[in-house]
Amino acid sequence: MADRVVVLxxxxxxxxxxxxxxxxxxxxxxxxxxxxxxxxRHYFNTIWKELDIHVK
Structure with a gap:
């Protein structure tokens, strides 16, 4: 559990x-x-989109 998430x-x-x-x-x-x-849900969706993971 984090109070802050850093997206790289x-x-x-x-x-x-x-x-x-x-x-x-x-x-x-x-x-x-x-x-x-x-x-x-907002945090989850926002961070997931920023990860820009493309499954092939």
């Missing part, structure tokens, strides 16, 4: 973006409860 570019790596993760939870923050936070 392809080699040679440089920092593409930094995401400060702020989730609104009424319960203790765990990997499972974090997925229930309203902001989780």
């Amino acid at each position: 570019s392809k080699r040679p790596a440089c920092v593409k973006s930094v995401h400060e993760i702020k989730l609104t939870l009424d319960v203790e923050r765990t990997p499972l409860t974090s997925r229930e936070a309203p902001e989780f």
Whole structure:
């Protein structure tokens, strides 16, 4: 569990973006409860797109 996610570019790596993760939870923050936070989907989709992974 991270409070910050750093997305790197392809080699040679440089920092593409930094995401400060702020989730609104009424319960203790765990990997499972974090997925229930309203902001989780936005972070997930944004970071996944930035990774620019093309499966062949």
